[in-house]
Amino acid sequence: DNAPVTVLGLGAMGTALAGAFLDAGHPVTVWNRTAGRAADLVARGATEAATAAEAVSASPLVVVCLLNDDTVREVLDGAVGSLAGRTVVNLTNGTPRQAREAADRAAGHGVGYVDGGIMAVPPMIGTPGSLVLYSGSPEGFHAHERTLGALGRAMYLGEDAGLAALYDIALLSAMYGMFGGFFHALALTGSEKVPATEFAPLVAPWLTAMMAAFPGMAEAVDSGDHSAAASNLAMQATAYVNLLDASTDQGVSTELVEPMRALLDQGVAAGLGAGDVSSLVDLLRTAPAGT
Ligand code: NDP
Numbered sequence: 001d002n003a004p005v006t007v008l009g010l011g012a013m014g015t016a017l018a019g020a021f022l023d024a025g026h027p028v029t030v031w032n033r034t035a036g037r038a039a040d041l042v043a044r045g046a047t048e049a050a051t052a053a054e055a056v057s058a059s060p061l062v063v064v065c066l067l068n069d070d071t072v073r074e075v076l077d078g079a080v081g082s083l084a085g086r087t088v089v090n091l092t093n094g095t096p097r098q099a100r101e102a103a104d105r106a107a108g109h110g111v112g113y114v115d116g117g118i119m120a121v122p123p124m125i126g127t128p129g130s131l132v133l134y135s136g137s138p139e140g141f142h143a144h145e146r147t148l149g150a151l152g153r154a155m156y157l158g159e160d161a162g163l164a165a166l167y168d169i170a171l172l173s174a175m176y177g178m179f180g181g182f183f184h185a186l187a188l189t190g191s192e193k194v195p196a197t198e199f200a201p202l203v204a205p206w207l208t209a210m211m212a213a214f215p216g217m218a219e220a221v222d223s224g225d226h227s228a229a230a231s232n233l234a235m236q237a238t239a240y241v242n243l244l245d246a247s248t249d250q251g252v253s254t255e256l257v258e259p260m261r262a263l264l265d266q267g268v269a270a271g272l273g274a275g276d277v278s279s280l281v282d283l284l285r286t287a288p289a290g291t
Pocket of ligand 1: 009010011012013014015032033034035037065066067068071074075091092093094118119120121122
């Protein structure tokens with residue numbers, strides 16, 4: 001399979017994407033706003049186009065990986081005359097609303113639109129650990145599924161172009177929650193001069209053990225039955241105060257951990273204390289906008 005591919009954007013990620021297509025044997029045309037970032041790719045066989053429109057004209061599949069939605073809009077608007085009949089796969093990070101609006105604009109120009117979310121960092125692209133989420137035009141995705149497979153595992157979520165961004169942002173939310181907890185833990189232990197390198201190895205096994213609760217919590221969220229709890233919410237709300245008090249005693253900011261206390265207290269006030277903390281998901285979903 002040597003279908004040609006165009007890649008717009010040669011930041012850290014766009015460069016990795018173009019490299020993976022080259023490694024898989026595809027003719028690759030690249031474009032970047034600032035010239036000079038394509039030298040290594042050109043040495044590996046890529047063709048550098050002078051304009052985005054010229055790059056678009058080279059391939060039926062146009063993969064876009066730019067800074068943000070405004071940038072994508074600006075670049076695609078500039079190349080719109082060349083886009084009709086092609087498939088745009090936009091792997092720029094964005095929101096579901098941005099993806100749906102991009103799909104609508106593309107449809108108006110006869111362009112197939114697939115949105116994507118890259119669940120990998122650049123060195124992982126093209127390795128088995130890389131996952132890329134896709135949603136949008138089923139024809140566009142399936143026509144280029146094999147080519148896109150060069151980037152990593154390709155998961156198609158459905159015709160609604162916003163789904164890939166929704167999953168992507170949700171996975172990032174889980175990641176930032178984890179990073180926030182890790183950072184707070186290091187600030188706490190660091191307050192007693194425990195080297196981070198000494199404490200950090202304890203964290204991953206602990207989190208891994210706790211993650212075993214995810215499937216049961218997910219079932220409870222789907223069924224709405226949060227009654228089964230080995231560690232009930234009221235007990236956790238009480239213990240959580242120690243986490244905040246210890247942080248304050250140690251001179252560590254509670255800004256990352258304070259919101260969970262408020263939510264646990266809300267759960268107790270709502271009469272959910274005897275059940276599992278998975279009921280907090282319901283509280284988040286029913287929170288009025290802006291809270
Ligand atoms: P970089 O900052 O390395 O690259 C940004 C790219 O956007 C460059 O090609 C830059 O061009 C281009 N760009 C910025 N502004 C404009 C503009 N106004 N007009 C045209 N081009 C513009 O970012 P990454 O490559 O790391 O990330 C790209 C996307 O991939 C982002 O949406 C990011 O969230 C996503 N992503 C990145 C991951 C990562 O770990 N790096 C992981 C998963 C997703 P120029 O060279 O001219 O500045």
